[in-house]
Amino acid sequence: MRYTFKIGEELVKVAPRSMADELILAIGEQNCRVVFDHGREGRCTLTLDGRSYESWVARDGDDIYIKMASHYFKVTAVDPRAAASGASAGAGAISAPMPGVVVEVLVAEGDTVVEGDKLLTIESMKLQSTVRAACDGVVGRIHVSEGSEFNKDDVLVEIESE
The missing domain is CATH 3.30.700.30 (Glycoprotein, Type 4 Pilin)
Incomplete structure (x- = not known):
């Protein structure tokens, strides 16, 4: 494997x-x-x-x-399964890997992104990390804004395939 x-x-x-x-x-x-x-x-x-x-x-x-x-x-x-399931569903829903707060939103609805592009900066347990696009497409909906708190598995961003 x-x-x-x-x-x-x-x-x-x-x-x-x-x-x-x-x-x-x-x-x-x-x-x-x-x-x-x-x-x-x-x-x-x-x-x-x-x-x-x-x-x-x-x-x-x-x-x-x-x-x-x-x-x-x-x-x-x-995780190739997560990327594949997001791509095959048509809309790639990017979920929170852990609870935290949004530090910065790096894209806007309607932006074209490719797999790996930076979407958000989040903070959890005093550590910042970057949320990246799991597939190519267009940012459909952003469910959070700077300062928003979220829980594990909350959908943060949706990417629609072109």
């Missing part, structure tokens, strides 16, 4: 190759041996192909934030 992760603005395909004694992942075109030892308060050791990195990991919904070797990464698992 192949998974898609968004690292920064780049989509990366990852496929497990072996999980018997160790995890071997095909990341893009490269096979990597991965060992992930968890410690306290998000601290962990991440070993890639025998090279160890002291790291810190925090999770916010589907987003994983990693600090490794003085670099910060945001990794988001892309």
Whole structure:
């Protein structure tokens, strides 16, 4: 099975190759041996192909934030079933991944968007994240405005396929 992760603005395909004694992942075109030892308060050791990195990991919904070797990464698992169900339904309803508040609305009704475009900035548990278009189309209805509070699974934006 192949998974898609968004690292920064780049989509990366990852496929497990072996999980018997160790995890071997095909990341893009490269096979990597991965060992992930968890410690306290998000601290962990991440070993890639025998090279160890002291790291810190925090999770916010589907987003994983990693600090490794003085670099910060945001990794988001892309669920192909969610994107496919939104596209096949004609209107892609973008639902809230967690309760929170809208910080900024980045699109207007009638705007044309492509999959991955930024739609909203939201805040939950003092962490801000970006809500992105799950499919290509036209912004049909925006159900929230700046400062609006919402609950998990509330529809925030609807995208109509062209």
